[in-house]
Amino acid sequence: MTATKKRRREPPRSYHHGDLRRSLIEAALELLAEEQNWTFSLREVARRARVSHNAPYNHFADKQQLLAAVAASGFLTLRDRMRKAIEGVDRPDAALVKTGVVYVRFGIENPAFYKLMFGSVLGSGEAERPEDLVEAADAAKSVLTGIIERGASSAVFPGLRNDPKRIQLASLAAWSLVHGFTMLAIDGLADGLPRRAFNAAAEQAAKTLVAGLKGSPE
Amino acid sequence: MTATKKRRREPPRSYHHGDLRRSLIEAALELLAEEQNWTFSLREVARRARVSHNAPYNHFADKQQLLAAVAASGFLTLRDRMRKAIEGVDRPDAALVKTGVVYVRFGIENPAFYKLMFGSVLGSGEAERPEDLVEAADAAKSVLTGIIERGASSAVFPGLRNDPKRIQLASLAAWSLVHGFTMLAIDGLADGLPRRAFNAAAEQAAKTLVAGLKGSPE
DNA sequence: CCATAATGTGGGCGTTGTCAACATAGGAGT
DNA sequence: ACTCCTATGTTGACAACGCCCACATTATGG
Numbered sequence: 001m002t003a004t005k006k007r008r009r010e011p012p013r014s015y016h017h018g019d020l021r022r023s024l025i026e027a028a029l030e031l032l033a034e035e036q037n038w039t040f041s042l043r044e045v046a047r048r049a050r051v052s053h054n055a056p057y058n059h060f061a062d063k064q065q066l067l068a069a070v071a072a073s074g075f076l077t078l079r080d081r082m083r084k085a086i087e088g089v090d091r092p093d094a095a096l097v098k099t100g101v102v103y104v105r106f107g108i109e110n111p112a113f114y115k116l117m118f119g120s121v122l123g124s125g126e127a128e129r130p131e132d133l134v135e136a137a138d139a140a141k142s143v144l145t146g147i148i149e150r151g152a153s154s155a156v157f158p159g160l161r162n163d164p165k166r167i168q169l170a171s172l173a174a175w176s177l178v179h180g181f182t183m184l185a186i187d188g189l190a191d192g193l194p195r196r197a198f199n200a201a202a203e204q205a206a207k208t209l210v211a212g213l214k215g216s217p218e
Numbered sequence: 219m220t221a222t223k224k225r226r227r228e229p230p231r232s233y234h235h236g237d238l239r240r241s242l243i244e245a246a247l248e249l250l251a252e253e254q255n256w257t258f259s260l261r262e263v264a265r266r267a268r269v270s271h272n273a274p275y276n277h278f279a280d281k282q283q284l285l286a287a288v289a290a291s292g293f294l295t296l297r298d299r300m301r302k303a304i305e306g307v308d309r310p311d312a313a314l315v316k317t318g319v320v321y322v323r324f325g326i327e328n329p330a331f332y333k334l335m336f337g338s339v340l341g342s343g344e345a346e347r348p349e350d351l352v353e354a355a356d357a358a359k360s361v362l363t364g365i366i367e368r369g370a371s372s373a374v375f376p377g378l379r380n381d382p383k384r385i386q387l388a389s390l391a392a393w394s395l396v397h398g399f400t401m402l403a404i405d406g407l408a409d410g411l412p413r414r415a416f417n418a419a420a421e422q423a424a425k426t427l428v429a430g431l432k433g434s435p436e
Numbered sequence: 437c438c439a440t441a442a443t444g445t446g447g448g449c450g451t452t453g454t455c456a457a458c459a460t461a462g463g464a465g466t
Numbered sequence: 467a468c469t470c471c472t473a474t475g476t477t478g479a480c481a482a483c484g485c486c487c488a489c490a491t492t493a494t495g496g
Contacts, residue, residue: 017474269444443491466469
């Protein structure tokens with residue numbers, strides 16, 4: 001697919017839009033950033049993209065599916081940011097802390113976006129979870145898991161004993177910590193921490209967990 | 219002439235309801251449990267309580283306020299469960315682990331309820347957060363904080379040095395861990411852990427953090 | 437005993453999500 | 467080139483929603 005399509009100079013003023021699917025996702029992202037929630041209507045998204053209120057249904061089965069696509073894109077950019085953040089870092093313990101800080105910052109800087117990623121579809125009680133979304137979420141998690149695996153195999157985290165089961169649990173704990181921290185910070189439940197103290201607090205929290213991983217097994 | 223009053227009859231179901239406010243909250247809880255989300259309409263809640271679609275507005279400014287009341291009640295029962303769980307436990311480290319497990323279990327057993335507590339109002343981008351709700355959330359958190367304070371003053375968590383600032387951060391980290399773990403578990407992102415493994419996993423995660431707290435300061 | 441607040445009812449407005457029917461454009465096969 | 471198919475867009479409609487209004491009914495206290 002994506003063979004070389006004829007690049008018509010004709011701008012998308014025609015009846016057909018060109019790449020409406022992407023436009024809709026971008027419009028949704030705009031609204032999300034402006035209103036800091038996803039209560040905007042599908043019709044409003046369509047208006048932004050200058051199409052009729054029913055055009056979106058050619059690309060998304062319903063509003064949920066559009067939100068799911070937005071959420072998936074969020075997980076992917078989050079993954080990329082974490083990857084970039086640890087490009088030069090060798091020590092797994094340092095990398096883990098760094099990743100946590102970047103993760104939390106992403107959430108705090110895009111609160112509504114971050115909440116949407118987890119809140120709009122994943123936990124909405126729908127048994128039907130779009131494949132793309134779950135994949136994207138796993139891709140983000142795999143950054144954490146990868147670091148912990150390296151730490152386990154290089155004996156930086158001796159408590160894990162290089163045991164896949166323990167590694168899995170530790171990764172889950174790490175994700176839990178950063179995810180929970182981010183959520184609480186966004187929700188304004190992180191005590192009276194001033195805005196710029198979040199980074200330090202996140203770093204401290206991550207270090208506490210890493211200290212636990214460095215220790216011997218219980 | 220038309221306004222003839224027949225007030226000799228007095229069934230318990232009079233024009234006024236009695237305690238509609240509570241009934242509405244209970245109806246909302248029912249719907250929440252049944253549908254596992256809070257997309258139900260305010261009118262549906264009113265129907266459950268057998269009142270007109272406008273009666274709720276005498277007790278709640280809007281739908282959000284009703285959900286906020288439901289959320290607040292959730293935080294209070296969560297607090298109670300945690301308190302009860304550690305009634306006989308003396309050692310702060312054991313109490314902390316126990317509390318975490320109970321916390322996670324509450325969330326997993328009432329997934330939609332738990333998500334509502336954090337998702338419907340707190341993080342909805344509204345600057346206006348009902349006082350009751352924030353208070354109730356703090357009350358739940360205070361159980362964790364209380365344990366960590368005891369651990370700090372009794373030198374079970376020497377890393378904290380009995381320093382209020384460090385205690386605050388550690389409490390936040392603890393809450394982050396259990397909150398994040400619960401959310402991920404609810405969202406089905408906790409790997410392929412079988413349902414009954416959650417307890418063990420939660421316990422392990424909590425222990426890892428506690429191990430970090432027990433260690434010396436960095 | 438009645439004025440007034442508290443509480444519940446019915447009607448209505450503008451908007452929403454989604455369905456159905458129809459219109460248009462671009463390609464594939466002949 | 468012509469036709470037909472399919473992807474994609476449009477308009478129209480409907481029931482349901484949140485919330486506002488005016489009004490009805492009860493409770494209360496001066």
